Amino acid sequence: MASARIQATNIKLLSTVHENFKQPIDNLFNIFNGDNPNVLAGYNETTTAIQQFLADALQKKKSVRALGGNWSWTKVGFTKDWMLSTTRLNRIKRTLPEEIEPSFGNFESDKLVFAQCGSSIQELNTVLRSLGRSLKTSGASNGQTIAGLISNGTHGSAIDTGSSPDYVVGLHLIVGPNKHVYIERASKPVVTNVFIQKIGAEHIRDDSIFNSALVSFGSFGFIHGVMIETDPLYLLNVFRKPMSGDVVRPLMQTLDFTNAPFLPRPNIRPFHFQVTINPYDTQKGYYVTVMYKEKYREDYPRIVTDFNKAGPGEDAPILLGRITDLVPQITPLIVSTTIKSGYNEIDNAWGTHGEVFTTTMLRGKILSTAMGIAVENTNKVMDIASRLSKEHSFVGVFSCRFVKQTFATVGFTKFPFTCIAEFDSFEAQSTWRFFNALWKELDDAAIPYTFHWGKINNLDASRVRKMYGNKLDEWLAARNKLIPKEMLPIFTNEFMVQTGLVNGLGFV
Amino acid sequence: MKKTKLASFGFCILLIVYCVPLQSCSKYTVTTTQKDPADIYYKKKIAVSYFWGIVNKPRSVIDTACGKTGLSEVKITSNIGYSLLHVVTLGVVHVVKVEWKCQKEPPVIGFQP
Numbered sequence: 001m002a003s004a005r006i007q008a009t010n011i012k013l014l015s016t017v018h019e020n021f022k023q024p025i026d027n028l029f030n031i032f033n034g035d036n037p038n039v040l041a042g043y044n045e046t047t048t049a050i051q052q053f054l055a056d057a058l059q060k061k062k063s064v065r066a067l068g069g070n071w072s073w074t075k076v077g078f079t080k081d082w083m084l085s086t087t088r089l090n091r092i093k094r095t096l097p098e099e100i101e102p103s104f105g106n107f108e109s110d111k112l113v114f115a116q117c118g119s120s121i122q123e124l125n126t127v128l129r130s131l132g133r134s135l136k137t138s139g140a141s142n143g144q145t146i147a148g149l150i151s152n153g154t155h156g157s158a159i160d161t162g163s164s165p166d167y168v169v170g171l172h173l174i175v176g177p178n179k180h181v182y183i184e185r186a187s188k189p190v191v192t193n194v195f196i197q198k199i200g201a202e203h204i205r206d207d208s209i210f211n212s213a214l215v216s217f218g219s220f221g222f223i224h225g226v227m228i229e230t231d232p233l234y235l236l237n238v239f240r241k242p243m244s245g246d247v248v249r250p251l252m253q254t255l256d257f258t259n260a261p262f263l264p265r266p267n268i269r270p271f272h273f274q275v276t277i278n279p280y281d282t283q284k285g286y287y288v289t290v291m292y293k294e295k296y297r298e299d300y301p302r303i304v305t306d307f308n309k310a311g312p313g314e315d316a317p318i319l320l321g322r323i324t325d326l327v328p329q330i331t332p333l334i335v336s337t338t339i340k341s342g343y344n345e346i347d348n349a350w351g352t353h354g355e356v357f358t359t360t361m362l363r364g365k366i367l368s369t370a371m372g373i374a375v376e377n378t379n380k381v382m383d384i385a386s387r388l389s390k391e392h393s394f395v396g397v398f399s400c401r402f403v404k405q406t407f408a409t410v411g412f413t414k415f416p417f418t419c420i421a422e423f424d425s426f427e428a429q430s431t432w433r434f435f436n437a438l439w440k441e442l443d444d445a446a447i448p449y450t451f452h453w454g455k456i457n458n459l460d461a462s463r464v465r466k467m468y469g470n471k472l473d474e475w476l477a478a479r480n481k482l483i484p485k486e487m488l489p490i491f492t493n494e495f496m497v498q499t500g501l502v503n504g505l506g507f508v
Numbered sequence: 509m510k511k512t513k514l515a516s517f518g519f520c521i522l523l524i525v526y527c528v529p530l531q532s533c534s535k536y537t538v539t540t541t542q543k544d545p546a547d548i549y550y551k552k553k554i555a556v557s558y559f560w561g562i563v564n565k566p567r568s569v570i571d572t573a574c575g576k577t578g579l580s581e582v583k584i585t586s587n588i589g590y591s592l593l594h595v596v597t598l599g600v601v602h603v604v605k606v607e608w609k610c611q612k613e614p615p616v617i618g619f620q621p
Contacts, residue, residue, distance in 0.1 A: 028548075039618040041620070067548060087547075088612060090613070093617075093618070094617065094619050313535060315535060359543055
């Protein structure tokens with residue numbers, strides 16, 4: 001029988017999925033579960049292997065960062081020392097009635113699922129579907145691991161559901177060679193001692209520590225397991241069509257759907273609401289996607305994808321970036337063509353969550369920045385962005401997605417309702433000019449905003465302080481309380497030092 | 509007229525010189541709708557075919573680590589250097605870069621213990 005093991009790859013240079021930077025590292029390690037068929041017995045063997053790994057790191061003074069799907073654009077999840085790839089850690093434990101506190105409510109089969117950190121969203125979608133369950137929300141694609149997804153506060157656009165950390169109800173964290181903890185809220189306890197004994201962890205019930213650990217980019221220890229709350233399997237009824245800004249903009253500013261007769265289901269608040277904007281088409285450049293949540297049924301028409309259609313090649317982004325840098329006059333044409341091919345109209349399509357938010361085949365050097373802004377500032381920000389896009393020949397589209405406020409202490413969707421204003425483009429000089437100008441104008445206009453931790457940003461310590469205020473102190477205090485002092489440098493990376501997310505310096 | 513033509517030609521050359529050298533000529537990926545890679549980096553091999561396919565080096569690109577779960581994706585890349593070599597040698601030497609990732613093993617799911 002094979003045991004859990006960790007293997008060095010001797011990879012010294014690591015890039016992200018989007019290839020937007022290369023980070024020199026001391027080593028990349030792959031971690032494997034053993035083949036113990038008992039879900040938790042095998043899981044516990046891996047806990048021991050990770051603890052041994054942390055002991056080695058402590059002895060050799062190497063900082064450690066767990067890596068999920070490697071989806072982020074920033075160095076928030078990177079360290080120059082030891083990177084630990086977790087994608088193979090994909091055990092999924094179904095919960096039993098005796099493992100769940102009666103105060104949580106009547107036991108519902110598979111309402112709570114304990115997923116090992118490397119379980120991908122695709123795997124969870126598949127497994128949960130077979131159990132008649134579904135994720136409440138996720139990002140637009142499914143390549144992230146569950147731990148990576150929540151650690152950056154990944155969001156969808158399920159307005160009243162929130163972001164991915166908001167359906168997490170427990171975290172199993174390995175914080176040192178001799179300490180691993182299961183944390184959950186004191187105000188909403190979920191698991192009993194039966195479950196805790198099975199994973200052999202110390203049980204901590206503390207709202208502040210739990211909410212702080214939710215979005216912590218690997219800095220609160222090694223997230224080994226995540227207890228998530230799921231929904232009964234549901235269908236999404238999907239529509240997308242281009243509309244005029246005149247009718248859409250009031251919705252973007254208020255999320256008040258009571259006077260929206262032009263939507264597929266007039267005046268009904270959708271489950272998902274998203275607007276993608278072509279800044280070069282002021283007539284019908286607002287591509288509105290709405291989804292309505294419905295009870296699952298078997299006889300729905302399946303989404304059929306045409307894989308034979310021509311589309312952009314992997315080098316298209318960088319090539320188009322260079323061409324438009326050279327000939328900015330063709331930018332509107334490029335953007336309009338891209339948006340027309342990528343945002344086709346959808347009329348009355350149906351699918352499960354996993355079928356709608358499916359595998360992305362998009363590749364190449366794409367750049368993306370995303371800012372959280374209060375929903376009432378949405379149009380103000382879009383107007384600024386629209387003006388700047390023309391000034392800087394920005395070769396990209398704007399996107400607005402909306403979620404309610406997160407519980408995570410430094411979650412970037414912090415406003416009562418947050419518009420995630422996203423600006424996607426190619427690697428080009430014009431893109432950087434546009435990003436820098438946009439960030440500066442928002443500062444000058446005193447519009448409060450946050451940055452998506454995993455997307456391009458210009459964060460530094462003063463900006464982080466300005467964005468999170470006292471919440472940052474709460475987050476720092478929780479981290480210091482949870483992690484043994486000698487382990488703090490192990491879980492500290494360069495990004496954290498640069499952005500003031502540490503009280504003291506690590507090994508960096 | 510001649511001047512305009514010359515300027516257009518010069519611009520095209522400039523565009524090609526600016527855009528092409530750093531880019532691949534072609535990159536194509538084979539994958540599945542269930543793509544879920546275990547690897548976060550591509551494993552790479554330069555594959556060369558000699559004498560119009562009579563000899564391949566390596567004979568086949570074999571991965572020894574993926575095991576029974578197989579490959580998640582395979583990427584084939586050519587670039588302007590490889591293409592030039594192909595043309596200059598009249599097809600005697602044909603080079604491509606092959607990259608791949610292993611697929612994850614399916615998850616172990618259950619209630620135990």
